[in-house]
Amino acid sequence: MAGEREVTAWRPRVPGVAEVFHARFTEYAYPMHVHEAWTLLIVDAGAVRYDLDRHEHGTPHDTVSLLPPHVPHNGSPATPDGFRKRVLYLDGSRLGDELIGPAVDTPDLRDPVLRLRVGQLHSALARPGDELEAESRLTLVAGMLRHHLGHRAAEPYERRDPVLARELRELLDARVLDGISLEEAGRLLHAHPAHLVRAFSGAYGIAPHQYLMSRRVGRARGLLLDGLAPGAVASATGFYDQAHLTRHFKKLVGVTPGRYRSRAR
Template sequence: MAPVPRPRREVSAWRPRISGVVEVFHARFTEYAYPMHVHDAWTLLIVDDGAVRYDLDRHAHGTPDDAVTLLPPHVPHNGAAATSAGFRKRVVYLDATHLPDDLIGPAVDAPDLRDPLLRRRVGQLHTALTRPGEEWEADSRLTLIGERLRAHLAARPVVEAAADPVLARRLRELLDENVVDGLALDAAAALLHAHPAHLVRAFSRAYGIAPHQYLMSRRVGRARRLLLDGHAPGEVAALTGFYDQAHLTRHFGKLVGVPPGRYRAGVPNDRSAGLT
């Protein structure tokens, strides 16, 4: 007699250093059902495999794989796998920083949002949240996600911000002054008296690159010079603002094409070789 497969329950949860994020929760479940319960935070959910069926405010719903599900705080809901194969999901729990309580009613009426761009951005947010040192990217992506969610719940189109080259330049100058120490998006927005979403859009429109990408490019540029001066990769990571050597290696390889150790190994021992 073949053994009966055991139910799978694989979870990971953590609290990142991102303003407005209460918890990040990744899970893979089979043969498990959530009873009716509530959260005191917004539940932003995507399902990567399988599907979930749930009841919210006494109405039945499902989670299409191309949709984003947003469950409001303080409203009872349950949840279970829609098939015997179970489901794999990624969740971010958000406080009122990004979504105020006056949007709870619209979220109850339409919790499943079919928006490919929003779905892609939520996936990118989770990728950033799993990588130490990517707070700027996570903050930027979450800011744009919050803006798009508010537009959906208010039943209005997302309006692209007008060009603001002066604001973009001022943010660039701030980033240049804080390449190593870094600067949180909320702090930059407060210093420049601008909404974080407008700040990200203005910079991206002016320079064709997101602020977090610009900051990492500047750090990699510094890392290249230090490696050429003979510093070891671990030392370079600390001197250029990266979280650790793995963080440096990931961005260095993406922008230079080789890891920092191999880049450093290609430096001639005699820097005067070939000169006349």
Template sequence: MGTTPTAPEGLRPAPGQHITAWRPQVEGVVEVFHARFTEHAYPMHVHDAWALLIVDEGAVRYDLDRHEHGIPSDTVSLLPPHVPHNGSAATPGGFRKRVLYFDESLLDRSLIGAAVDSPDLRDPVLRHRIGQLHTALASPGDTLEAASRLALIGERLRGHLSPRLLTAARPTDRTLAHRLRELLDARQVEGIALEEAARLLGAHPTHLIRAFSAAFGIAPHQYLMSRRIDHARRLLLSGHAPGETAVTAGFYDQPHLTRHFKRVVGTTPGRYARSRA
């Protein structure tokens, strides 16, 4: 996940405020920024990256291109690069927000004008996916899941900004899905980036995800994690320690193994190992 920077004395958030920022190892993502502000107000400023913002508590008001906007908790806001904007709390208790900054590999600069015209999107599916992406980005071993969720979010954003870019769904490509499954099996331990898989198989990342999910009823990252969990179970039953198992089965570290193992198997790796007859 990277190291969260510590602000020097005098620059730390005021009491009641909290900031966490990091740059994950996911192609296209410049920064992830989580903050809780009670009094801070942003002056007019610009970013060199797209900013995708959701508010979890309270509400935010801001000016973009001389027009006032508001971000309640059910709204997604997409702020384009190089366009001045500010921001402040619209509720007495302040606000808590999560922001994803990404480069033009996800959204082309030709869409900046459309984003200026309609920066606030009321799309429950999009907002839910953004929340899932933030969860994945907070886990250093879940880069394939994060890249997959980011690709689908980019597709949905492009649909909002330029509906003509949406095309009819193509038929399920079972051959493509099987080739991706073979690739995931071959790279089970070391893993593979979504962009690399797309290049090797000659397919767009979102089409690759949809073809695999339609063919097998499971997303590529879920399939890979399931294979790693099965591998870990065999290792644990053979007497390997959880820490050793995590590395051997392809997990980032033991906490990464424990989190996914408990979610799938219903118990921790240590308890599972001790339960063997």
């Protein structure tokens, strides 16, 4: 009997993420295998047991597991009901080879805040149009992983940088409709993406993706007051689709775009 198997996988438009993989297994056991990418794993139900570098490990609910590339490992359910997991496969642009040794020694990280952040990252990756938010969350998660593995000096910069924060704000203002990735912003402003997020959030009390969405919602309000239909407003203000507009509009304004338009004077 093969047991229950449910799998969802996709490749998001977020630099550094090779694949997102969500699975529910009851009896299936992975044989020994390797990945070219880093494996960032959280378990939402049940538990997984696995062998890495000839040592047995487990993944209770509050654990974030980071398995390095090219190191053999397997995996099987550790409970009778199996497990439900969410996995990110990250390429070397997010985590360098210098972390492979520490990750082999300590693959399971007990940190509730990191666990929460990885879950939020998965949620952002599942929403088309929220790639900047996903990239921002991934950048901060990668920094937390490096911190856990003892590479605190991997990003030698101060949190506050008002000049850089202003430059990023001006760049976001100029790209409200088309948007911009942190990777591109980093190239244009000659700064590490994580530095961009921390500098902007420290200066303005809001993350770059939140700022961009609030600018788009502001433009949407004006077009709705002009009488445009929500679908047309979504495409005119940089949202992925009408559902994307509705989600962010309701979050910031408290009502849907359609209701806002119908109640306008």
